[in-house]
Amino acid sequence: MRRFRLGVDVGGTFTDGVALDLDTGELLRTKVSTTPEDQSTGVVNLLRTFDLDPADIVGFHHGATVGLNAVLTRSGAKTGLLCTSGFRDLLDVGQLYRPDGDDLYDPQWIRPHQDRPLVHRRYRREIAERLLDDGTVHEALDLDQAREDIEFLRDEGIESVAICLINAYADDAHEKALSRLVNELLPDAYVQVSSIQARAGEYKRTFSVVLDAYAGPAITTYLRNLRGRMRDAGYSGDLQIMQMSGGLRTLDSTIEDFPALTMGSGPVAGILGAEFYAGAALDDASLVCVDIGGTSTDIGFVANGRALVTDNWEADQGMPLGVATVDVTSIGAGGGSIIRVDDFGTLTVGPESAGAVPGPAAYGRGGTEPTVTDCYVLLGYVEPSLFLGGAMDLDREAALAAFEPLANRLETTPENVAQAAYDLVNRDIVNATRAKAFDRALDVRNYALFAYGGAGPLHAVATARGHGMRRVVVPYFPGGFSAFGMLTSRPKVEHVTPEMRSLAQIDPETLAMRYADLEQRATADLVRQGVDPSQVELERSIYVMYAGQSWDNRLPVPNGPIDQATLDGIRQATDEHYDHVYGYAAPELGVSVTTTAVTGHGPAPDLKLPKITTGCAEPVATAVKARGAAIFGGRKYADVPFFARSELLAGNRIDGPAVIDDELGTILVEPGCQAHVDAHATITIQW
Amino acid sequence: MDKHEFASEFFLSAPDVEKTYGLDLTTAETIRAGLIEASRHMRTTLMRGAFSNVVREVLDFGVSVHNVNPDGSTEMVAVTEGCTHFAFTHQHMVNMVLDEWGLENLGPGDTLVCNDPWRGSIHFPDINLIRPVFVDGELAFVLSDASHLTDIGGPVPGGFNSQATSMFEEGLRIPPTLITSGDVPVRSTINLILENVRTPMHALGDIRALFGTLRVGERHLRQLVDSYGVKRVKSGCAYTLDLAERRMRQAISAVPDGTYSAAVLLDDDGSNTAGQPLRMQASARVGGTHVEIDFSGTDSQARAATTTCWEETNRCLVGPKVTLDPRHPMNAGAMRPFHVVAPPGSLVMGLPPTSQSMHTEVGAKGASLMLKIFGQMLPDRAVAPDSGSTGSVVYNGTDQRHGHDSQPFGGVTCSGGSWGGTPTGDGISHNTSPIFSTSFTNVEYLERDTPMLLRGISASIDAAGAGKFRSGFPAFVAFESRSDDTVLSFLLDTGRFPSAGLRGGGPGMSTYLMELNIDDAGGFTQWNGLLPLDHVEAIAGCFGDGGQPTPGAGWGAGKAQTLKLSAHELHKGKIIVCYQAAGGGYGSPLDRDPELVRRDVWNELVSLDFALDGYGVVIEPGSLIVDEAATERLRAELRGAGESGWAPPPAHYRSWPRTTDDLAQLRARALRTGRTTVNS
Structure with missing residues (x-):
C-alpha cells in the first residue's frame, strides 16, 4: 500500500494538484480547469485525473477561492449588520481619506464600498447601547428595540448577520446577547460577532466581521459540499483547509472559527511552500518569494525560516480582513499584462x-x-x-x-x-518588494529570491539584482507551486489576549501566567483538531508601542521561563525596532503592551522531497532541445541553448545565457550567471 | 481640437529622453518611482511612529523630497500623497526657509524647524522640519516634513482662535531655528517648544517621529544614490519634474484661451458678532499653456481670524490638479505653468500682524472656488462643488477620568463632508475637501486615550445635494465628554450659503451645530442623524421656528453667531452634534433615474418627501414602489415651470421630530416600509 498526501489549489483558471508519495518522495502533479459554478467539481475531476486509490490517500490539504470570489463579485450572502447607534455608516466612511496613487485627486473616484456595498444601508441596523473603553456600560442595551430590528432583517430575507459594537473588544456581553437574539429569531442565519477579534479599532473589526458574515456562508456551503463529494469519491479522511494565517485547520474547525481566513489561501500557500523549502532543502533561511502568474505578481517573505505575518491584508480596496495573515502583496503585473x-x-x-x-x-x-x-x-x-x-x-x-x-x-x-517593458515589470516588482521589506525592516541583500509561478523564474535574476541580492532559487517545479505549498503546510492556530497596559506594570509572574494560559488554549485547539499534544510547537509574541501611540509592533518573545530579563529584553527590542524602522528611539518613554499572542503549530510534515539522478557538471547533450538568439539588457546573444528541465541531473551546471524549460514554467539564466541543479532538482542561480 | 495635435509637443521619445537627461527611459522611470517610493515610506514611517491622533490617525502631515538646483534653489520632486495640502506648500516653504538661513550655514545632520505662515507654513500649529542631504560633501537634496501639533500655546487650546485680531493671540511663532545640529538635538529649541504648549508629550513624540522620518527618508534616498549615482538621480529628478509639467501643460493647451471667473461667499469672519459674509473672487487667465490665477476683487483681510497668508492661497492649484491632470503624482513641475496673484491686505494674503487662525475655511472655500473656475474651462470634466468647509473638530482639556490625574489631552477629528456630483456618477460620500484628504479618528483609541466619547459618525437623511448625479452624503459627528474641563473648536463654513449645484443640480445641506441634552432625552436618541428638537439647543447655523434647521434663513438664531467657534465648553450630560455640509448635485434631479431615487429611499438616505420635492419622483409609502405615471406627470409639470419656476430645493430634512416619541415613530415607520419589494 502506498501513502499519498495531496495538495489541491483552486485558482482563477486552473485547479492545480500535487500528490506526494510520503515514502518514496515521488511527486505527481496535474491540473484541470477550474469549475467556477461549483469549485468542488474541479477538485473531484482532479482527483480522477490522478487516478489514485482513495485508500492510499492519507492527507488532503486544500485551498479554494470561493470566499474571495464572493467578495470581489459581490455574490456573498444577503448580509445584515447590527452596530452601535451612531455608527451605521462606518463601512461607507471607511478611513475617510482618499488612497495614495492615481485616485487621490480624481473627483470621480468613489470607495468600493459606496459603489458596491457588502451590506446595504437598509440592512445595517443601529442598536441602542453603548460601552466605554473598559467595557462598562454607558448606555444600556435595549433588547426590545433590537428585537424589532432583527425581525425586520428576518422579514427582509437576511441570511447572515454580522455584529460589531463599539468597545466590544473590552466586553462581549452586548454582542453575545444580540447573537442569542439573532439565533432565536433567525435560527438558520449565519452569525458572527466582532468580539472574537478582541483588539481595539472599530474600523478593522467591523470589516473583519462583515467580510466573514458575507463570505462565510458560501465558504461553509462549499466545504460541506466538498466533504460530501470527496466521500462519494471514496475519500473519507480529514480535509485540512489552508488558512491565510499560515497553516491548516480541519474542515470543521475552519467552519466554526473564522471561514473568511481562507480567502487568499492560494498565494499564502506558495509562501508556506517556500518556508518549507527553506527548512528542508536550502542553505538559505531567508527568502523573498516572487510568484508571477498571468495577471498578477504575489510577493512575500520568509525571514529566518518563517513566513512573515501582517495585520493589514485587504480583501478589496479599503476592506481589511483585520486579523493576522501571512504577509502577501499583490501587484497587477503578470505575463498577460x-x-x-x-x-x-x-x-x-x-x-x-x-x-x-x-x-x-x-x-x-x-x-x-x-x-x-x-x-x-x-x-x-x-x-x-x-x-x-x-x-x-x-x-x-x-x-x-x-x-x-x-x-x-x-x-x-x-x-x-x-526590453524596456520587461525592465519596467522588474522595476515594479523591485519597488513593491522594497516598500514591503522596508516596512518590515528587512535587509533583503542577504536574502535569496525564491521564484515560482509560470513566469516567476523569467524575472528572477533581474529583480534579484535590482535588490543587490546574490542568489535566485527555483523549486522543483515553479508552476502549480501553491498546491505544493498546501501539501507542506501544518496545522496552525493563534490565540491572543488584549492587554492595553504598560510593560512596566507587568511583572514576570503575570506574563508567565498569561503565556501559560495562551499556550494551554492553543494546545487544546490543536488537540481538538487531532494533533498529538506532544507534537505541539508553541511560539510567543507581544505587540508593543510607546506609551501614547496607537500603531503597535509585533515582536517575538523567547520560549522558556519568564523572568525580569525577559521583560528587559522586550524593552530593549522595542527601542531597537523603533530606531531601525522609525529612525528614532525613546528609551525614557514607557512601553505599552496591546496584545499578547501565542501561535501553535502541529508537527512539521513528514515528507521527503523528490530526488533526481546524479550526473556530472556538464548536462547530458540531449538536454539541449534548441538554440536561438536572445536579448539580455539590450544586447543580443546569438546562440542561446534551451534545456529541457526533465533531462537535467543533480550536479549539472549551466552557464548563462541559457533558458531552462519546465512544462509549467521557464527559467532564465542570464549572461554571467551560473545555474546549479541539486539532488532535489532545485535550481540555484548565482552571479 | 484634436488632442494629438498638441500631444506631439509634450511627447518625448526614448532618444529624446536620452538626449535631454542622459538617461535611458527605463532608468529615468525607475528613478522617478524611487523618489515617489521614498516619500511613501516616509509617510508610513511618520504615521506609525507618531504620538498624537492628528498625525497617526488623521494623517494631517506632509513629507517631501526636494532636488537642489545648481543656483541653490530647490524643487519638490515627490510629496506625501495623503494629506494633499502640503503638496502645494512645501515647495515654497523650503525655498523661503533655506534662502533666509543660507545654505552655506547648514551641515550634515542639521535640521531646521519653522512654523511661520509668513514663511510658508500653513499655520502655527504645523511644525515643519527641513533637513539637507549631502552627498560627497555637496548639498544634493533636501527632505522636509511637517505635522499638526495638538497645541501650540496661546489663549485657545488647540490653537484655533477665530476671534483673534492679531497673530499674538494665536500661539507660539517659530522663525527658522536649528532643532538638531550634526544629528544632536538642540535642547534649547526643543525646550522652547515643549514649555510653551499644553500637550508637551504629544509635541515631543511627534517632533521625534518627524525627525526619525527624515532620517529614514535620507536612508532611502542614499540607497537610490548608491544604485545610480548622484548625477543620474538628479537627472531623474529633472525628468520627474518635467514630466509633471508636460502633462499639465498639455491639459492646459486643450483649454480655449480666455478669462474664467467666479466668486464664493464665506459665512462671516468668525468674530461671533453676526458679521457680514466675506467674498472671495478669482479669475483665471489662460494663454497657451500658461494660467494666471488672480484673486483681485476678493474682500480685504478680516478683522477677526478668517484670513489666510499667501502660502495657503497657493493651495488653489489643487483646482487645476483635480480638473486638468488628476491621475499623476503631484510635484513642483506641475506648478510651473501657473502664476498666482494674491493682493496684499486681502483675505487671501493677510499682512502681519493680522491673525489667520481660522485660515482653514478660506483655504477650503478657495478650493471650491477653483473647481468652479476650472470646471468652466473643460465642461466634460466639471464637477459640482464639494462641501467647501474643513469640517474639523479640535478638542482639548484635562482628563478628569479616574486614574488619569487631570493630564492635559488634545486631539483632532475630521468627519468629512462630501464631494459634488460628477458627469458620470454620484459624488463620493464622507470625504474632506480636495485640499485635505485627511483620515478619520479611531474611535476606540480616542476613548481609551482621552475622556472624549465619539458618539456617532454617519450620514444624515436628505443631506445630499439633489441632481441627475447627486452629491455624496456628508456625516454628522457627535461628541460627549467624560470630563467637565473640555473645550472644542470648530473649523466650519457653508452654514449660510449652501454649496450650489452645477448644470441644474440642487444645493447640498448646510452646516449646523446642535447640542442634545441627554439627561432629558434619555440617551443619544437619534435616527439617521435626526434629533428630538425639544431636547436640543441650536448652537450655530440657520434655524427656523423651534430650532428646525432651515437653509438660508435664520442665520444667527443659534446660541452662537458663528460656526467658527473657538473653545466651546462641552459639559457632561450634553452631546454636541456637528452636521457637515454637503456638496452640490450635478444635472437636473428631474433627470435622475427614478430607480436610483427609490434605492436611496429604500436605504433610508432620502425621505419620501424629498424624493417628491427634490426629484419629482412619486413613491408609494408602504411598498416603496415608484409610481411611474405619476412621476412622469409631476416631472413634466415641474419642467414646464421653466427657468423662473421650479429649481431643486436645498437638501435638508423638513420636519425634524420634536419629542423622543416622534423620533421613535420615525424609526418604527421605517421598519414598516418597503417590505414588499424585492431588492439586491
Missing part, C-alpha cells in the same frame, strides 16, 4: 490584462495589444516547441506586429520597447 505608451512617452505595463482570451498577441487568439509574454517572445526567452511543454503555438510575427505601433511612436525598435 498589456503594455501601452501614453501621450507623454511613458511606458505602462498593466493593470489591464489580456487574460486567457484573447491572450498575448503571440498566442494567435486575436490579441493585438502587446503583453509581457510577447516581450518574452521578442527577447527570445521562450522557444515555441518547449514553451508550456510545447502545448502552445507561439507566433513571433504577431508579437512583433503588436509592438510596432509603440516602437514607431517612441522612435525605437520593437525589441527595445520589449
